[in-house]
Amino acid sequence: MAAAALATIAAVLLAAGGAPELVAIDAAWDAAVAARDEAGFLLRVAEDSVFSGGVIQAGRAAIREKWARYFAPGGPTLRWRPTDSGMAASGDLGWTVGEASFAWKEKGVAPSPGRYVTVWAKDGGGRWMAALDASLEPVTGRPSTRRAVRTVTSRDGTLEASIGTWESGEGAGRASGTFLVVKERQAGAWRTLVDGEIASPPAK
Numbered sequence: 001m002a003a004a005a006l007a008t009i010a011a012v013l014l015a016a017g018g019a020p021e022l023v024a025i026d027a028a029w030d031a032a033v034a035a036r037d038e039a040g041f042l043l044r045v046a047e048d049s050v051f052s053g054g055v056i057q058a059g060r061a062a063i064r065e066k067w068a069r070y071f072a073p074g075g076p077t078l079r080w081r082p083t084d085s086g087m088a089a090s091g092d093l094g095w096t097v098g099e100a101s102f103a104w105k106e107k108g109v110a111p112s113p114g115r116y117v118t119v120w121a122k123d124g125g126g127r128w129m130a131a132l133d134a135s136l137e138p139v140t141g142r143p144s145t146r147r148a149v150r151t152v153t154s155r156d157g158t159l160e161a162s163i164g165t166w167e168s169g170e171g172a173g174r175a176s177g178t179f180l181v182v183k184e185r186q187a188g189a190w191r192t193l194v195d196g197e198i199a200s201p202p203a204k
Contacts, residue, residue: 018084018085018086018087019085019086019087019094019095019096020085021087021128022082022085022087022094022095022096022120022128023082023085023096025044025120025128026080026082026085026096026098026118026120027081027082029041029044029130030079030080030081033070033071033078033079034077034079036070036071036072036073036075037071038064038067038068038071041067041070041071042060042064044128044129044130045060045063045064045129045130046060046121046123046129046130046131047059047060048060048131048150049063049129049130049131049132049133050131050132050133050149050150050163051063051066051130051132051133051134052133052134052135052163052178052180052198053066053134053135053198054135054177054178054198054199054200054201055178055200055201056149056163056164056165056178058149058150074106075104075106076102076103076104076107076109077102077103077104077105078100078101078102079100079101080098080099080100080101080116081098081099081100082096082097082098083097083098083099084096084097084098085097086159086182086184086193087159088154088155088156088158088159089154089156089158090154090155090156090158091122092121092122092154092155093119093120093121093122093131093152093153093154093155093159093161094119094120094128094159095117095118095119095120095159095161095182095193095194096117096118096120097115097116097117097118097136097194098115098116099113099114099115099116100113100114100115100116100135101113101114102114114135114136114137115135115136115137115196116133116134116135116136117132117133117134117136117180117182117194117196118130118132118133119131119132119133119152119161119163119180119182121152131150131152131161132150132152132161132162132163132180133180134163134178134179134180134196134198135196135198136180136194136196137196137197137198138196138197139179139195139196139197140168140175140197142168142169142175143168144166144167144168144197145166145167145168146162146164146165146166146179147164147165147166148162148163148164149163149164149165150162150163150164157185158184158185158186159182159183159184159185160182160183160185160190161180161181161182161183162179162180162181163178163179163180164178164179165177165178165179166178166179166197175199176199176200177197177198177199177200178197178198178200179195179196179197179198180194180195180196181194181195181196182194182195
């Protein structure tokens with residue numbers, strides 16, 4: 001990895017506390033995508049990973065297909081920087097959140113800022129994998145019905161994350177999309193750490 005990339009990762013590591021190991025992994029993951037290194041990206045995607053950007057991508061094959069454009073010559077660029085993180089005391093589940101930017105120079109698309117959340121889980125060999133990943137947008141505040149597609153829980157039961165779909169309203173006022181929520185149990189009660197809802201793209 002280039003010295004400049006290593007310096008960037010070190011700076012990010014100092015800026016975001018909570019789970020430094022995950023911050024470093026997340027920053028290196030960004031560097032792989034920036035280099036259009038598909039193999040490096042997929043090293044952190046498990047067979048049962050679930051990602052979302054308004055539409056659920058369940059499984060490594062679906063994620064690879066959705067992200068293929070970021071590795072193609074002339075394709076768009078996606079950069080991100082973790083700004084906060086956390087991990088269960090059991091050390092097998094954690095999360096990172098941060099700032100992201102999408103651009104597509106060849107199509108004249110200027111950088112567009114956003115936020116993201118990634119939930120990391122250790123696999124059977126002890127390697128950190130991106131179990132859940134989504135754009136992070138504010139919850140609408142309207143009553144909605146949520147259906148989880150995948151839920152992961154830490155070994156000690158203190159950290160839990162779910163990704164899935166949501167629906168609200170009826171008829172012309174109906175809306176739908178995807179969500180990702182991360183919760184922590186303290187003194188027997190759950191508190192929400194991260195909660196985001198993304199509206200699905202309009203039907204064509």
